[in-house]
Amino acid sequence: MRFKTVIGLEIHVQLSTKTKAFCSCPADVFEMPANTAICPVCTGQPGALPVVNAEMVDYAIKLALALNCKVNEYSRFDRKNYFYPDLPKGYQISQYFYPLAVEGYLDIDVDGTTKRVRIRRLHLEEDAGKLMHEGDSITQAKYSLVDMNRCGVPLVEIVTEPDLSSPREARIFTEKLRSILRYLKISSGDMEKGALRCDANISVVDVEKKVSSNRVEVKNMNSFKFIEKALEYEEQRIKEALVRGENVEKETRGWDLSTKTTVSMRGKEEESDYRYFPEPDIPPVVVSRERIERLRFSLPELPDQKKQRFVQDYGLPEYDASVLTADEWIANFFEVCVELTKKPKETSNWIMTEMLREMKEFESEELKIKPEHIAELIRLVDRGEISIKTAKEIFPEMFRTGKMPGRIVEEKGLKQLSDEHTITEIAKKILEQNPHVVDQYRSGKTNVISFFVGQVMKQTRGTANPKIVNEVLRRLLER
Amino acid sequence: MFQKLTIEDCLEVERRNLVKESLSEIGRVDGVLKSFITVLNEEQIEVNEGPFKAIPIAIKDNIVTKNIRTTCASKILENYVPPYDATVVRKLKKAGFAIVGKTNLDEFAMGSSTERSAFFVTRNPWDLSRVPGGSSGGSATAVASGEVVAALGSDTGGSVRQPAAFCGIVGFKPTYGLVSRYGLVAFASSLDQIGPMTKSVRDAAILMQIIHGKDEFDSTTVDVKMDFLSHIEQGIEGFRFAVPVEVYEYEGLDKEVAERFEECIKLVEKLGGKVEKVKIPTLKYAVATYYVIAPAEASSNLARYDGVKYGLRIEKAGLKETYSVTRTTGFGEEVRRRIMLGTFTLSATYYEAYFNKAQKVRRLLANDLNAVFDRFDAILTPTSPIPAFKIGSITDPLAYYLMDVFTTFANLAGVPALSVPFGFAQGLPVGIQVVGKRFEDPKVLRIGRSIEKFSPYNENGRIPLPVVRT
Numbered sequence A: 001m002r003f004k005t006v007i008g009l010e011i012h013v014q015l016s017t018k019t020k021a022f023c024s025c026p027a028d029v030f031e032m033p034a035n036t037a038i039c040p041v042c043t044g045q046p047g048a049l050p051v052v053n054a055e056m057v058d059y060a061i062k063l064a065l066a067l068n069c070k071v072n073e074y075s076r077f078d079r080k081n082y083f084y085p086d087l088p089k090g091y092q093i094s095q096y097f098y099p100l101a102v103e104g105y106l107d108i109d110v111d112g113t114t115k116r117v118r119i120r121r122l123h124l125e126e127d128a129g130k131l132m133h134e135g136d137s138i139t140q141a142k143y144s145l146v147d148m149n150r151c152g153v154p155l156v157e158i159v160t161e162p163d164l165s166s167p168r169e170a171r172i173f174t175e176k177l178r179s180i181l182r183y184l185k186i187s188s189g190d191m192e193k194g195a196l197r198c199d200a201n202i203s204v205v206d207v208e209k210k211v212s213s214n215r216v217e218v219k220n221m222n223s224f225k226f227i228e229k230a231l232e233y234e235e236q237r238i239k240e241a242l243v244r245g246e247n248v249e250k251e252t253r254g255w256d257l258s259t260k261t262t263v264s265m266r267g268k269e270e271e272s273d274y275r276y277f278p279e280p281d282i283p284p285v286v287v288s289r290e291r292i293e294r295l296r297f298s299l300p301e302l303p304d305q306k307k308q309r310f311v312q313d314y315g316l317p318e319y320d321a322s323v324l325t326a327d328e329w330i331a332n333f334f335e336v337c338v339e340l341t342k343k344p345k346e347t348s349n350w351i352m353t354e355m356l357r358e359m360k361e362f363e364s365e366e367l368k369i370k371p372e373h374i375a376e377l378i379r380l381v382d383r384g385e386i387s388i389k390t391a392k393e394i395f396p397e398m399f400r401t402g403k404m405p406g407r408i409v410e411e412k413g414l415k416q417l418s419d420e421h422t423i424t425e426i427a428k429k430i431l432e433q434n435p436h437v438v439d440q441y442r443s444g445k446t447n448v449i450s451f452f453v454g455q456v457m458k459q460t461r462g463t464a465n466p467k468i469v470n471e472v473l474r475r476l477l478e479r
Numbered sequence B: 001m002f003q004k005l006t007i008e009d010c011l012e013v014e015r016r017n018l019v020k021e022s023l024s025e026i027g028r029v030d031g032v033l034k035s036f037i038t039v040l041n042e043e044q045i046e047v048n049e050g051p052f053k054a055i056p057i058a059i060k061d062n063i064v065t066k067n068i069r070t071t072c073a074s075k076i077l078e079n080y081v082p083p084y085d086a087t088v089v090r091k092l093k094k095a096g097f098a099i100v101g102k103t104n105l106d107e108f109a110m111g112s113s114t115e116r117s118a119f120f121v122t123r124n125p126w127d128l129s130r131v132p133g134g135s136s137g138g139s140a141t142a143v144a145s146g147e148v149v150a151a152l153g154s155d156t157g158g159s160v161r162q163p164a165a166f167c168g169i170v171g172f173k174p175t176y177g178l179v180s181r182y183g184l185v186a187f188a189s190s191l192d193q194i195g196p197m198t199k200s201v202r203d204a205a206i207l208m209q210i211i212h213g214k215d216e217f218d219s220t221t222v223d224v225k226m227d228f229l230s231h232i233e234q235g236i237e238g239f240r241f242a243v244p245v246e247v248y249e250y251e252g253l254d255k256e257v258a259e260r261f262e263e264c265i266k267l268v269e270k271l272g273g274k275v276e277k278v279k280i281p282t283l284k285y286a287v288a289t290y291y292v293i294a295p296a297e298a299s300s301n302l303a304r305y306d307g308v309k310y311g312l313r314i315e316k317a318g319l320k321e322t323y324s325v326t327r328t329t330g331f332g333e334e335v336r337r338r339i340m341l342g343t344f345t346l347s348a349t350y351y352e353a354y355f356n357k358a359q360k361v362r363r364l365l366a367n368d369l370n371a372v373f374d375r376f377d378a379i380l381t382p383t384s385p386i387p388a389f390k391i392g393s394i395t396d397p398l399a400y401y402l403m404d405v406f407t408t409f410a411n412l413a414g415v416p417a418l419s420v421p422f423g424f425a426q427g428l429p430v431g432i433q434v435v436g437k438r439f440e441d442p443k444v445l446r447i448g449r450s451i452e453k454f455s456p457y458n459e460n461g462r463i464p465l466p467v468v469r470t
Helices: A054-066 A167-184 A226-242 A290-297 A303-314 A318-325 A328-341 A343-361 A369-382 A386-401 A405-412 A420-435 A435-442 A446-459 A466-477 B007-012 B018-033 B089-095 B137-144 B163-167 B201-211 B245-249 B255-270 B282-306 B319-330 B333-346 B352-375 B395-404 B406-411 B441-454
Strands: A003-015 A078-081 A091-094 A101-109 A113-126 A130-133 A145-147 A154-160 A194-204 A216-221 A251-256 A261-267 B035-040 B054-058 B100-105 B150-155 B170-173 B192-198 B240-244 B274-278 B378-382 B417-425 B428-438
Touching: A003 A343, A054 A101, A054 A154, A054 A167, A091 A113, A101 A145, A101 A167, A113 A167, A113 A466, A154 A318, A154 B255, A167 A194, A167 A226, A167 A303, A167 A328, A194 A226, A194 B406, A216 A226, A216 B100, A226 A261, A261 B018, A290 B245, A303 A318, A303 A328, A303 A343, A318 A328, A318 A343, A328 A369, A328 B274, A343 A369, A343 A386, A369 A386, A369 A405, A386 A405, A420 A446, A420 A466, A435 A446, A435 A466, A446 B333, A466 B089, B007 B201, B007 B333, B018 B035, B018 B054, B018 B100, B018 B137, B018 B163, B035 B137, B054 B137, B089 B100, B089 B150, B089 B201, B089 B319, B100 B137, B137 B150, B150 B163, B150 B170, B150 B201, B163 B170, B163 B417, B170 B201, B170 B441, B201 B378, B201 B441, B240 B245, B240 B255, B240 B352, B245 B274, B255 B378, B255 B417, B255 B428, B255 B441, B282 B333, B282 B395, B333 B352, B352 B406, B378 B441, B395 B406, B406 B428, B417 B441, B428 B441
Parallel strands: A216 A251, B054 B100, B054 B150, B240 B274, B240 B378
Antiparallel strands: A003 A154, A003 A194, A078 A091, A101 A113, A113 A154, A130 A145, A194 A216, A251 A261, B035 B100, B150 B192, B170 B192, B170 B417, B378 B428, B417 B428
């Protein structure tokens, strides 16, 4: 391999605390009317002062522990100074010199192998507001408006080491992070709503020539798919430049959805000096060992631990366990189902295929399906009362309406026909109507049996037990 | 006579309408003195039930007052009406005090003379050709002249104590963290403290009793409850006092100020105090350290005045130009100088050489002072090396900054410091500074009370006050 790709991520996570980072305004401001969740503190009125939200610190410590970080007993807030209309104080309160946590890692599954991605640091900061430009274009707008609702919403920034070696790994890492955020119940993790934002630094090393490209920062990747797409594009762009022997600019580029390319946002010469210095309005954050241990104790079982348990306790393949534990709701659903069915693998199959396919369109809160549905479905199949095919057919209705599968089967007359006598009568008739096909079979073309199976199924509207149909037909034909 | 009334006097006497008297006194002298940027009319003045009901008080115009314009003596906030009350304002109102107006200051409290107000110069009631000191000059003149009974100022490097000294009243800067800064428009957040400016040390203690204490809106406040009054009369017998030799080494020390200082030391000894000269080596770096840290914090604190949300906006074609023209027009020269200075010392290239080094010196200075306070109850210095100077006479910024030579160290170390009047130099008031250990604020006031009580310069047992003729 001539090229080696090196990627590091900077991820911002909006915390779902009750109130903002430094004032008592609500923190969940998504889709609230503009400038309705604001106060003197978060709009930077003269004389107003920030007060640290303790819940925010707890949430961030939980995340730090889940990411195997060292939580610093002493951390501090600093000011990052720059001018922008969405930043009312003219500085962002962040943690620069002494972050809350450092030196963690997150293991991700890449094609069946485990890869460890190191976390460099994890720190707290506040979000900025939102600008709305007249006519939607910043350069053409006659005026712009500022919505300060988001000002002061708590964020955690996570910076990884450059341990990721492909765009796909970057996506897998971010998805895994979202899964952890949701398990911890500290963030919605919705990329589309901006609750999870990912920037990446990417460079490519030409192994043969032993040279590395400059590092390019890529922004605006607001979905998991776009993380992969944007970085793939960028990786290719850099490789091509290296092949041509061109210099790759050290710059910041943004993913442009309309052209599916990255475009330059700003170059090296436009880098700002943020004049960081300790925030004098906030005393250092001192976190006691007891508080850290209490929070550690309060952590739920996390995806990796749950996955291991699913493999061990239920004998599931690693792949099944990963898929089921990626979402805590699914994992819990699975476990309740298994309680009822005592058949882990079959339960897993139904959930992983039929149920996850149906779930794509719905939020888990609005689902009508209960573990009892899956359990009854498996029981009906096991007892031979319905075929697997029928079970799959009625799944969407059961999922959407919440009707028990037995009732659907009854209403639609889909109960499986397993009575050998009845099937034999039907099969006999079909054989009589198709003597030349019978001859074909008997002269050695035994695969024509599938024609007869199809005919029996057609006559029974698919309810005949395929195993018995096969047995009966074979017996009649070989006579 | 209303002009001479202290808070305690107001409590004792069956009173007429004090608010009316205050307004009428303001009407009589303020055209000349110019203490106030905003004077409320009688209907606008909020009077609540409380132990200090209707006692007229003035608030420095960098402390926000709900629905009352708060300008910081800056064009950039000329029309700013705050949506909330500062914690100290809320507490004073609750105690019954009637806020009658907002006093002049050097723009954003950056200055020592009140000449740097964007609106007008305030005059010293002892000599109208002279400055009242600053930056809380308007509060000092309003109290000294008797326009109000008491006032609040803010002190970042001496801004309560020095104008108190120049105008012959009491000014106290509390321990950092004792009084909430919520609603004090920030100049240098790690140095700013609000403090009382009064006609007696006991009045300062009364105001401290009301305004101090933990505030959930200012996380730098400390959870302590202090009693400022019960020991205030108990004298200073056996107290040990340190006088830094650096005071005598300072070349700019006025001869008569030095004489008053010596007399005061004699008085302290007569009252049973033991006075010793000490060397505090880091003291001579205090001004330099202060003028790195204060502008650095100010450059960040003043970034919010960008014309986007409130205050002055001068609209230009683009964002950058709007910022630049708004701020260049809205801020005065001294404010711009300090913003530039602070922006420079915080820049990545110079952070280590200036800001970080200054932080280290600040820690050393605090350590030095702690060592002094292990052996002494208080440090004594003159508040200012000179008495009030002629308006317009000091134009060199460095000479101007050096006036803070004895005051800034208390802010850098976060310790309490009081200025108490003690006689005159060239017919102008001289202030003696008492600096104490962190959280020994009641002791500092007690020492100040002893000096005040036994001062040979008193009239009828009280601090002499000027009479303003119009």
